[in-house]
Amino acid sequence: METNTNTSENKGIWASLHSQYRGHQFQKQIWAIGGGKGGVGKSLVSSSLAFDLAKHGFTTIAIDLDLGGANLHTVLGQTPPKKCVSDFLSGNVVDLVECIVDTQYPNLKMIGGAKDDLKITQITEEKKKMLINQIRGLPAQFIILDLGAGTSQYTLDFFNIAQVGIVTVLPEPTSIENAYRFLKAVYYHRLHSNSRFESIQPMIEAAMIPNNQLGIQSPSDLLNEVNFQNPELAGELKRSIKDFKPKLVLNQTRSQTDIDVGFSMKSVAKKYFGIDLDYLGYLEYEPNVWQSVRKMRPFLAEHPQSRIATHVDRICNYLLKHARIEQTLNE
Ligand SMILES: Nc1ncnc2c1ncn2[C@@H]1O[C@H](COP(=O)(O)OP(=O)(O)OP(=O)(O)O)[C@@H](O)[C@H]1O
Ligand SMILES: [Mg+2]
Numbered sequence: 001m002e003t004n005t006n007t008s009e010n011k012g013i014w015a016s017l018h019s020q021y022r023g024h025q026f027q028k029q030i031w032a033i034g035g036g037k038g039g040v041g042k043s044l045v046s047s048s049l050a051f052d053l054a055k056h057g058f059t060t061i062a063i064d065l066d067l068g069g070a071n072l073h074t075v076l077g078q079t080p081p082k083k084c085v086s087d088f089l090s091g092n093v094v095d096l097v098e099c100i101v102d103t104q105y106p107n108l109k110m111i112g113g114a115k116d117d118l119k120i121t122q123i124t125e126e127k128k129k130m131l132i133n134q135i136r137g138l139p140a141q142f143i144i145l146d147l148g149a150g151t152s153q154y155t156l157d158f159f160n161i162a163q164v165g166i167v168t169v170l171p172e173p174t175s176i177e178n179a180y181r182f183l184k185a186v187y188y189h190r191l192h193s194n195s196r197f198e199s200i201q202p203m204i205e206a207a208m209i210p211n212n213q214l215g216i217q218s219p220s221d222l223l224n225e226v227n228f229q230n231p232e233l234a235g236e237l238k239r240s241i242k243d244f245k246p247k248l249v250l251n252q253t254r255s256q257t258d259i260d261v262g263f264s265m266k267s268v269a270k271k272y273f274g275i276d277l278d279y280l281g282y283l284e285y286e287p288n289v290w291q292s293v294r295k296m297r298p299f300l301a302e303h304p305q306s307r308i309a310t311h312v313d314r315i316c317n318y319l320l321k322h323a324r325i326e327q328t329l330n331e
Contacts, residue, residue: 027163028136028140028141028142028143029141029142029143029163029164029323030135030136030142030143030144030145030161030162030163030164031049031142031143031144031145031162031163031164031165031166031319032144032145032147032158032159032161032162032164032165032166033045033046033049033144033145033146033147033166033168034147034155034158034159034165034166034167034168034182034186035149035167035168035169035175035178035179035182036149036150036151036167036175036177036178036179036181036182036185037149037169037170037174037175037178037179038069038148038149038150039149040149040168040169040170040175040251041168041170041249041251041252041283042066042146042147042149042168043066043071043072043075043146044075044251044283044289044299045166045168045249045251045283045312046062046072046144046145046146047062047072047075047076047146047298047299047300048283048298048299048300048308048309048312049144049312049315049316050062050076050108050110050142050144051076051105051108051298051300051301051312052300052309052312052313052316053107053141053142053144053316054105054106054107054108055105055107055300056316057107058107058141058142059107059109059139059140059141059142060107060108060109060140060141060142060143060144061100061109061110061111061138061140061142061143061144062076062108062109062110062111062144062146063085063110063111063113063135063143063144063145063146064084064085064110064111064112064113064114064146065085065113065145065146065147065148065154065155065158066113066146066147066148066149067085067086067089067113067114067148067154068114068119068148069148069149070084070085070086070112070113070114070115071113072110072112072113072146073110073112073113074293074296075293075298075299076103076108076110076298077103077104077296077297077298077301078101078103078110078112078296080112080115081099081101081110081111081112083098083099083112084099084111084112084113084114084115085099085111085112085113085114085131086113086114086115086116087099088130088131088134089122089123089127089131095134096111096131096134096135096138097134097138097139099111099112100138105298105301109140113146123154128154128157132157132158132161135161136161145158145162147159151181151182151185151186153189156185156186156189157189157193159186160186160189160190160193163323164247164319164323165186165246165247166246166247166248166249166280167179167182167183167246167247167248167249167277168249168251169248169249169250169251169261169262169265170250170251170252171250171252171253171254171257171258171261176261176265179248179265180265180268180269180273183246183269183273183275183277184218184219184273185208186244186246187219187241187244187273187275188204188207188208188219188222190240190244191204191237191240192204192205192208194240196236197233197236197237197240199230199233200226200229200230200233200237203216203222203225203226203229204222207219207221207222218272218273218274219241219273219274219275220272220273220274222237223237223238223241223274241274241275242276244275244276245276245278246275246277246278247277247278247279247280247319248262248265248266248277248278248279248280249280249281249282249283249315250262250279250281250282250283251282251283252283252284252285253282253283253284253285254284254285258282259282262279262281262282263279265277265279266278266279280315280318280319281311281314281315281318282311283307283308283311283312284307284308284311286299286303286306286307286308288302288303289308300312
């Protein structure tokens with residue numbers, strides 16, 4: 001990762017990323033920001049990434065998918081949008097494009113979540129699929145999904161459709177615990193919705209239940225069990241664990257010890273769950289974050305020189321470079 005966003009080297013990287021976009025060498029990117037817990041900074045991270053991408057000239061749409069507590073519009077300095085995701089889900093709006101609203105920042109648009117809290121359980125599978133298709137078709141280079149807390153199927157689905165899935169965590173035991181739970185749920189959900197693993201669905205379903213009778217506590221345990229019961233699928237399962245590359249952002253760090261939590265989470269995820277967690281970096285605790293929320297101004301607009309702004313820029317840069325490499329490998 002780069003060390004300073006203001007260096008000429010870094011400017012050169014952004015310029016080169018731009019020319020590649022102009023040359024259509026990048027596919028549209030969906031980035032989802034989740035984390036098992038509420039109030040950990042998902043909306044700060046989503047809005048800041050979206051703001052930074054737009055600032056660098058990439059057309060970006062930030063979507064609020066936190067239907068139980070939609071407030072991304074506030075963090076982006078907008079009044080509640082008239083038409084939003086809940087209108088699409090309830091059938092009031094046929095085309096999601098109708099819900100796009102401009103922000104006062106160039107290249108940055110957004111789609112609001114819900115005017116009133118909407119129960120995720122009311123969303124049918126069919127509607128969810130329609131929403132996913134329409135999100136994929138939105139006219140932007142980047143689509144940033146701000147997810148709600150918890151591990152509902154709805155949230156897991158949106159995390160899994162993204163090319164980049166970021167888990168936001170506070171350096172606190174409860175948040176860390178929820179993040180591991182979220183990661184496991186995301187992974188099992190991926191397997192559960194994959195028809196190639198149909199024959200081991202009972203084992204996957206067992207794994208999704210804490211303290212299940214098979215004693216499966218982690219993806220590694222599941223792999224051992226599959227190896228034992230259905231060895232021909234074990235290789236494929238192993239590959240699916242390898243392909244699962246969630247990202248981690250630590251928020252509200254106050255010390256080096258806090259920052260190091262990211263590194264220990266990375267090794268715990270590998271050792272106990274077999275998951276490669278990519279620690280993207282950290283955002284420090286900055287007392288003026290709440291002030292910008294109160295002023296209804298994106299934090300990066302208020303404080304473009306802050307350490308949070310620098311770190312967000314570094315994270316975007318890193319993700320773009322990796323997207324380019326992965327795409328090149330897949331071509
Ligand atoms: N790095 C930070 N420094 C200081 N305060 C922060 C920081 N990140 C977030 N906050 C504060 O924490 C609160 C929660 O942040 P945010 O709304 O981004 O979290 P969230 O995960 O989206 O919450 P929810 O689950 O309710 O949607 C906000 O009031 C914000 O001001
Ligand atoms: Mg939020």
